[in-house]
Amino acid sequence: MYDKVVILTGAGISAESGLGTFRDAQGLWAQHRIEDVATPAGFARNPDLVQAFYNARRAQAALAQPNAAHLALAQLQSSFPGEVILVTQNVDALHEAAGSMSVLHMHGTLAGALCASCNHRWPAPPELSSNSLCPQCQSTAARPDVVWFGEIPYHMDRILSDLETCDLFVAIGTSGQVYPAAGFVDAATAAGAKTIELNLEPSATHSRFDDARFGRASAIVPAWVAELLDERNRD
Ligand code: APR
Ligand code: ZN
Helix, strand or coil, X not given: CCCEEEEEECHHHCXXXXXXXXXXXXXXXXXXXXHHHCCHHHHHHXXXXXXXXXXXXHHHHHHCXXXXXXXXXXXXXXXXXXXXXXXXXXXXCHHHHCCCCCEEECCEEEEEEXXXXXXXXXXXXXXXXXXXXXXXXXXXXXXXXXXXXXXXXXXXXXXXXXXXXCCEEEEECCCCCCCCHXXXXXXXXXXXXXXXXXXXCCCCCHHHCCEEEECCHHHXXXXXXXXXXXXXXXX
Protein backbone atom coordinates (compact mmCIF):
# COMPACT_ATOMS: atom_id res chain seq x y z
CA MET A 1 0.00 0.00 0.00
CA TYR A 2 2.40 2.78 1.08
CA ASP A 3 6.16 2.66 0.81
CA LYS A 4 7.25 5.92 2.42
CA VAL A 5 5.39 7.71 5.21
CA VAL A 6 6.33 11.20 6.47
CA ILE A 7 4.86 12.09 9.85
CA LEU A 8 4.82 15.62 11.31
CA THR A 9 3.99 16.01 14.98
CA GLY A 10 3.15 19.11 17.00
CA ALA A 11 2.47 20.03 20.61
CA GLY A 12 -0.87 18.19 20.60
CA ILE A 13 0.86 14.79 20.65
CA SER A 14 2.54 15.72 23.95
CA ALA A 15 -0.52 17.36 25.54
CA GLU A 16 -1.65 14.13 27.26
CA SER A 17 1.87 13.74 28.62
CA GLY A 18 1.25 16.96 30.54
CA LEU A 19 3.24 19.35 28.34
CA GLY A 20 1.50 22.57 27.35
CA THR A 21 0.50 23.31 23.79
CA PHE A 22 0.97 26.82 22.43
CA ARG A 23 -2.36 27.99 21.09
CA ASP A 24 -4.92 26.20 23.21
CA ALA A 25 -6.84 28.30 25.71
CA GLN A 26 -4.28 27.68 28.51
CA GLY A 27 -1.41 27.40 26.04
CA LEU A 28 2.08 28.79 26.42
CA TRP A 29 1.29 31.76 24.20
CA ALA A 30 -1.59 32.68 26.48
CA GLN A 31 0.91 32.98 29.35
CA HIS A 32 3.96 34.47 27.61
CA ARG A 33 4.47 36.89 24.72
CA ILE A 34 6.22 35.17 21.79
CA GLU A 35 8.30 38.28 21.15
CA ASP A 36 9.60 38.18 24.73
CA VAL A 37 10.57 34.49 24.99
CA ALA A 38 10.81 33.00 21.48
CA THR A 39 12.66 35.53 19.32
CA PRO A 40 16.34 36.53 19.03
CA ALA A 41 15.32 40.12 19.89
CA GLY A 42 13.60 38.93 23.06
CA PHE A 43 16.75 37.02 24.04
CA ALA A 44 18.94 40.06 23.38
CA ARG A 45 16.58 42.26 25.37
CA ASN A 46 16.20 40.02 28.42
CA PRO A 47 18.27 36.81 28.31
CA ASP A 48 17.41 35.84 31.89
CA LEU A 49 13.66 35.85 31.12
CA VAL A 50 14.22 33.62 28.08
CA GLN A 51 16.56 31.25 29.94
CA ALA A 52 14.01 30.99 32.77
CA PHE A 53 11.21 30.20 30.28
CA TYR A 54 13.20 27.35 28.72
CA ASN A 55 14.60 26.13 32.07
CA ALA A 56 11.00 25.72 33.27
CA ARG A 57 10.00 23.87 30.09
CA ARG A 58 13.15 21.70 30.28
CA ALA A 59 12.32 20.76 33.89
CA GLN A 60 8.70 19.96 33.00
CA ALA A 61 9.73 17.94 29.94
CA ALA A 62 12.20 15.93 32.04
CA LEU A 63 9.30 14.73 34.22
CA ALA A 64 6.95 13.90 31.34
CA GLN A 65 6.34 10.37 30.10
CA PRO A 66 5.57 9.39 26.50
CA ASN A 67 1.92 8.57 25.91
CA ALA A 68 0.25 5.91 23.73
CA ALA A 69 0.57 8.12 20.65
CA HIS A 70 4.37 8.42 20.98
CA LEU A 71 4.59 4.66 21.63
CA ALA A 72 2.44 3.85 18.60
CA LEU A 73 4.69 5.91 16.30
CA ALA A 74 7.77 4.15 17.69
CA GLN A 75 6.09 0.81 16.99
CA LEU A 76 5.25 2.00 13.45
CA GLN A 77 8.89 2.93 12.88
CA SER A 78 10.06 -0.50 14.00
CA SER A 79 7.32 -2.63 12.37
CA PHE A 80 6.45 -0.84 9.12
CA PRO A 81 8.24 -2.56 6.20
CA GLY A 82 8.49 0.74 4.29
CA GLU A 83 10.25 4.00 5.29
CA VAL A 84 8.91 6.11 8.16
CA ILE A 85 10.30 9.66 8.50
CA LEU A 86 9.40 11.26 11.82
CA VAL A 87 9.56 15.08 11.84
CA THR A 88 8.57 16.97 14.97
CA GLN A 89 8.03 20.62 15.78
CA ASN A 90 8.30 19.66 19.45
CA VAL A 91 11.40 20.34 21.51
CA ASP A 92 10.63 17.65 24.10
CA ALA A 93 12.27 14.20 23.90
CA LEU A 94 9.10 12.11 24.24
CA HIS A 95 9.43 10.48 20.80
CA GLU A 96 12.91 9.28 21.76
CA ALA A 97 11.68 8.20 25.20
CA ALA A 98 9.01 6.09 23.43
CA GLY A 99 11.74 4.36 21.41
CA SER A 100 11.62 6.35 18.16
CA MET A 101 14.92 6.56 16.30
CA SER A 102 16.21 9.38 14.08
CA VAL A 103 13.65 12.03 15.03
CA LEU A 104 14.04 15.22 12.98
CA HIS A 105 13.58 18.08 15.48
CA MET A 106 12.98 20.96 13.06
CA HIS A 107 12.57 23.43 15.96
CA GLY A 108 15.53 22.12 17.95
CA THR A 109 15.43 20.52 21.40
CA LEU A 110 15.31 21.56 25.06
CA ALA A 111 18.06 18.95 25.60
CA GLY A 112 20.48 20.99 23.51
CA ALA A 113 22.55 24.09 24.27
CA LEU A 114 24.01 26.31 21.55
CA CYS A 115 26.75 28.92 21.78
CA ALA A 116 25.59 32.10 20.08
CA SER A 117 29.22 33.09 19.74
CA CYS A 118 30.99 30.05 18.22
CA ASN A 119 27.98 27.84 17.25
CA HIS A 120 29.22 24.97 19.43
CA ARG A 121 26.43 22.58 20.55
CA TRP A 122 26.43 20.49 23.73
CA PRO A 123 23.94 18.71 25.99
CA ALA A 124 22.11 21.41 27.96
CA PRO A 125 22.42 21.30 31.77
CA PRO A 126 19.08 21.32 33.65
CA GLU A 127 19.43 25.10 33.97
CA LEU A 128 21.07 27.37 31.44
CA SER A 129 21.85 30.94 32.52
CA SER A 130 23.73 34.00 31.39
CA ASN A 131 26.68 32.64 33.40
CA SER A 132 26.72 29.28 31.58
CA LEU A 133 30.08 28.89 29.86
CA CYS A 134 30.45 27.49 26.35
CA PRO A 135 32.73 24.42 26.69
CA GLN A 136 34.38 25.34 23.39
CA CYS A 137 35.08 29.09 23.55
CA GLN A 138 34.38 29.78 27.25
CA SER A 139 32.06 32.67 26.31
CA THR A 140 28.82 33.23 28.21
CA ALA A 141 26.75 33.25 25.01
CA ALA A 142 24.94 29.98 25.78
CA ARG A 143 21.31 29.74 24.65
CA PRO A 144 18.75 26.93 24.29
CA ASP A 145 19.27 25.07 20.99
CA VAL A 146 15.67 25.88 20.04
CA VAL A 147 14.65 27.56 16.76
CA TRP A 148 12.99 30.91 17.50
CA PHE A 149 10.59 32.83 15.31
CA GLY A 150 12.53 34.47 12.50
CA GLU A 151 15.20 31.74 12.54
CA ILE A 152 15.64 28.94 9.99
CA PRO A 153 14.25 25.54 11.11
CA TYR A 154 16.66 22.60 11.13
CA HIS A 155 16.80 19.69 8.62
CA MET A 156 14.71 21.49 6.00
CA ASP A 157 16.59 20.12 2.96
CA ARG A 158 16.18 16.59 4.24
CA ILE A 159 12.50 17.14 5.14
CA LEU A 160 11.58 18.69 1.79
CA SER A 161 13.27 15.91 -0.17
CA ASP A 162 11.42 13.32 1.92
CA LEU A 163 8.11 15.10 1.28
CA GLU A 164 8.79 15.06 -2.48
CA THR A 165 9.24 11.29 -2.43
CA CYS A 166 6.64 10.13 0.10
CA ASP A 167 3.30 8.51 -0.70
CA LEU A 168 1.66 9.24 2.66
CA PHE A 169 1.90 12.39 4.83
CA VAL A 170 0.34 12.49 8.30
CA ALA A 171 0.15 15.59 10.53
CA ILE A 172 -0.52 14.87 14.20
CA GLY A 173 -1.38 17.38 16.95
CA THR A 174 -0.49 20.58 15.15
CA SER A 175 -2.64 23.67 14.56
CA GLY A 176 -1.14 24.30 11.12
CA GLN A 177 -0.46 27.94 11.95
CA VAL A 178 3.34 28.07 11.76
CA TYR A 179 5.33 27.80 8.51
CA PRO A 180 7.24 26.08 7.04
CA ALA A 181 5.66 23.07 8.81
CA ALA A 182 2.12 24.19 7.92
CA GLY A 183 3.07 24.02 4.25
CA PHE A 184 4.34 20.41 4.34
CA VAL A 185 0.87 19.12 3.38
CA ASP A 186 1.09 21.08 0.10
CA ALA A 187 4.53 19.65 -0.73
CA ALA A 188 3.22 16.13 -0.05
CA THR A 189 0.12 16.75 -2.17
CA ALA A 190 2.31 18.04 -5.01
CA ALA A 191 4.25 14.78 -4.80
CA GLY A 192 1.02 12.84 -5.24
CA ALA A 193 0.96 11.61 -1.65
CA LYS A 194 -2.18 10.90 0.35
CA THR A 195 -2.48 13.31 3.29
CA ILE A 196 -4.19 12.72 6.65
CA GLU A 197 -4.65 14.98 9.66
CA LEU A 198 -4.94 13.43 13.13
CA ASN A 199 -5.91 16.15 15.59
CA LEU A 200 -8.20 17.07 18.47
CA GLU A 201 -10.05 19.45 16.17
CA PRO A 202 -9.72 20.72 12.59
CA SER A 203 -6.46 22.66 12.15
CA ALA A 204 -6.03 25.87 10.14
CA THR A 205 -4.96 23.74 7.17
CA HIS A 206 -7.49 20.91 7.57
CA SER A 207 -9.13 21.65 4.17
CA ARG A 208 -5.81 20.82 2.45
CA PHE A 209 -5.80 17.23 3.73
CA ASP A 210 -7.44 14.29 1.92
CA ASP A 211 -8.62 12.75 5.18
CA ALA A 212 -8.88 13.64 8.85
CA ARG A 213 -9.60 11.92 12.14
CA PHE A 214 -10.42 13.92 15.24
CA GLY A 215 -9.89 12.95 18.84
CA ARG A 216 -7.18 12.70 21.48
CA ALA A 217 -3.84 11.60 20.06
CA SER A 218 -3.49 8.81 22.63
CA ALA A 219 -6.65 7.25 21.15
CA ILE A 220 -6.62 8.05 17.43
CA VAL A 221 -2.89 7.59 16.73
CA PRO A 222 -2.64 3.99 18.00
CA ALA A 223 -5.86 3.14 16.07
CA TRP A 224 -4.46 4.66 12.88
CA VAL A 225 -1.07 2.90 13.30
CA ALA A 226 -2.81 -0.47 13.84
CA GLU A 227 -4.85 0.02 10.67
CA LEU A 228 -1.78 1.02 8.63
CA LEU A 229 0.22 -2.00 9.81
CA ASP A 230 -2.75 -4.29 9.22
CA GLU A 231 -3.24 -2.90 5.68
CA ARG A 232 0.44 -3.33 4.93
CA ASN A 233 0.53 -6.89 6.24
CA ARG A 234 -2.40 -7.79 3.99
CA ASP A 235 -0.56 -6.49 0.88
N1 APR B 1 -4.62 15.17 21.00
C1 APR B 1 -4.50 15.62 19.72
N2 APR B 1 -4.40 16.94 19.39
C2 APR B 1 -4.40 17.82 20.41
C3 APR B 1 -4.51 17.43 21.76
C4 APR B 1 -4.62 16.03 22.04
N3 APR B 1 -4.74 15.56 23.29
N4 APR B 1 -4.50 18.56 22.54
C5 APR B 1 -4.38 19.61 21.69
N5 APR B 1 -4.33 19.17 20.41
C6 APR B 1 -4.19 19.96 19.18
C7 APR B 1 -4.84 21.33 19.25
O1 APR B 1 -6.20 21.23 18.83
C8 APR B 1 -4.00 22.13 18.24
O2 APR B 1 -4.54 22.01 16.94
O3 APR B 1 -2.82 20.21 18.99
C9 APR B 1 -2.63 21.44 18.29
C10 APR B 1 -1.58 22.26 19.01
O4 APR B 1 -1.38 23.44 18.26
P1 APR B 1 -0.29 24.50 18.77
O5 APR B 1 -0.50 24.75 20.24
O6 APR B 1 -0.33 25.64 17.81
O7 APR B 1 1.09 23.72 18.64
P2 APR B 1 1.93 23.46 17.31
O8 APR B 1 1.05 23.32 16.13
O9 APR B 1 2.87 22.35 17.61
O10 APR B 1 2.78 24.83 17.17
C11 APR B 1 3.73 24.87 16.12
O11 APR B 1 4.48 27.01 16.92
O12 APR B 1 5.01 28.40 18.65
C12 APR B 1 5.55 27.59 17.68
O13 APR B 1 7.61 26.53 17.81
C13 APR B 1 6.32 26.45 18.30
O14 APR B 1 6.57 24.21 17.47
C14 APR B 1 5.62 25.21 17.79
C15 APR B 1 4.89 25.70 16.56
ZN1 ZN C 1 31.25 29.04 22.11
